[in-house]
Every structure is written in C-alpha cells, then in structure tokens.
Amino acid sequence: MDESHDFSKWEFHKFEINGRHILYDVNSAQFFSIDEATYNLLDYIKKYDKDDLSGIPAGKFPKEDILDTLEELEDYREKGLICIGKPELPDMPDGNETVKLAPLSKLTINVANDCNMRCKYCWNHYGTYTGSPKLMDENTAVKAVDFLFNRSEDSKNLEIDFYGGEPLLNFDILKFCTEYAFKRAETENKKITFSIQTNGTLLDDGIIEYLEGRNFGIFMSIDGDSMYHDSVRIEKDGTGTWSKVTSAARKILDNRRSKIQIRATLTPSNMNLSDTVQYLEKMGFEKVAAEYALELDTKKDNKKKVFFNSADRDRQRDELIRYAMTYLDKILAGSYSSWFDLEIADVYNNTPSSWAEIT
C-alpha cells in the first residue's frame, strides 16, 4: 500500500483541553479542532482499512459515522492538510554542487554591540554577546547596506532592521545607513522599509521625529506595569526605566505616524501572561508580544542562569493555555489585534502553526 494512504503510518497526537478535542498532525505541524466522535475513533485509526472495518470494535461506533469520519480524514489527506507517512523533502545538494543562494530582501544590522541598560534577564551580555562593547563604523555600515542591495537581485521590496544591544547608542550610523540605503533604493527603483528594536530609553523628540520621517516600524520593550518593569528593566545605576520608555511610546502612539509594537519579557516574578498583554493593550498598544525570559548558558563565565524551576514551568504551561484560549476566542470573534509570539516550543516542544475544523 502507498505509505501516504496507510493510516498505520500516521503520526498524530490527540488531547483534550478546556472541553475541546484537539488533533495534532505531526508531519504537517497542524492543529485541528475535532468533534468527540472523531476523537474517540482516532484510537482505532491506525487499523483503518475502508474495505475492512474489523479493526474497529463492533457496536462501538455507528458504521455510517465511521465511514463519514474516515472519508473526511481521507479528504484532508488528499488536500495535504494532514500528512501520512514521511513528508516529501526537497532534493538536497550533495556537497559538490554550487548552491544558488536565494535573493536577500531583509537584513538585520547590529549597529551597537553595547547597551545602556542592565536588564536582570539580559540574554546577550548587555549587547556585547560575550565580546567587547563596540559600535559599527561608517565603512562597515556601507558594506552591510551594499551586501543587502547586491544580493537582492530582482527583489523590489527590501527591509532593514536595526538591532543591538541598543541601536540608538549609535544613532549617527543608524541614520547614515538609513539615508545611504534610501538613496540606493531610489536609484535602483526599489522600495525600502526600516524597523528598529529599541529599549526606548534614548528616544528623544529629535530621534522620534527622524524615525517617523523615515516611517520606521518601532519595536520597544515594556514589560507591563511600572512596578514589575522597574524591577527588571533598569539602567546601569539601577534606576527603573518605565516612565521614560512609556512616555516615548505614548508620543509615538499619539503622533500616529510610525507603527509601534511592544514586547514584554516575563520572569518568575511576573508569570502572568494574559494580564500583562491586556495591561499593555489597555495602554493603547495594538500589537503586543510576550515571552518568557530565556535561560542563559554563558560561555563567558560558564554560569547557567536558570530563571524558571519546574513549578514555574507548570505555571507557564497553564498560562500559555489560558492565553491561547483568549487568543482563539478573540480570533473567532474577529476582534483579535495583538501579535502572539511565544516560546511555546520551550514548553511543549512543538509550535502550533494553524487551526482547522473537522466536524
């Protein structure tokens, strides 16, 4: 039998959550909301042969229901929504071939390997990534922008994301890159957009005006209310940064010229995902992402920083489920606006990609 028709080769998991029956198809990485009958039938599906239902206990399910469900699953298989057997992989180069690299359309430029803050959960050694603090110079900036354009081939829409550390520590070079890229885009009849990931503490009126003038997308970190934020996102002297960053964020929000998106990082002293996201949404931010702080395993001092113990991990799982349900309800109600970006893989080792209904 062709493997793709053989349900005994199907890799899936099923589970119940908040009264919903869920099917996860391993090879397509898709989640499905299924009805209870389908859920129960899945226990026998590996013995499925539509011409011989003897693998399914007599009298357990009405024959018509069995056939309907099996047909529906076949239909999903044919449409490629579920994947039975080994997924087809593209041919890989054998090592002797010249690999043609895909054209580039987006480049992240790290203009500052340094940071003016000392967040308690900082994962990159305050922007230095275990090296010495340094700022990009003009020469390297030109090379970076040229690299993007020279590798972009026919791509018409290009994007540069400025990153650090804190990229605004090197605002002059950021501006230089932006103007240089803008000119190259004009000359080459391409469109370029810019974004920045910033801690928000250096955003004065002049910088905000510049970023808005070049239509930057602005990603800023605010971890929730002032008490929690100020306990973890601190300057070198330990001062909290909440009022500084929220006032800059408020200006950007009020000007309505640049899109602003907020990222919150949670630690054991604030595990409350749903409330944190809701708090930030109530402040007026439409796009909010939240994630749990990364565990650190540093080569520099050989110390592993573990934030979450196993009880915290259980709490994370409960919070993720609570938030996922709110997220789903919002989507179904057509009112969802936030941007959901969680390290679910850390907790479940799998990341949901999409939902569908099998009824």
Ligand code: SF4
């Ligand atoms: S803003 Fe905080 S987390 Fe980001 S690099 Fe600086 S110290 Fe680290």
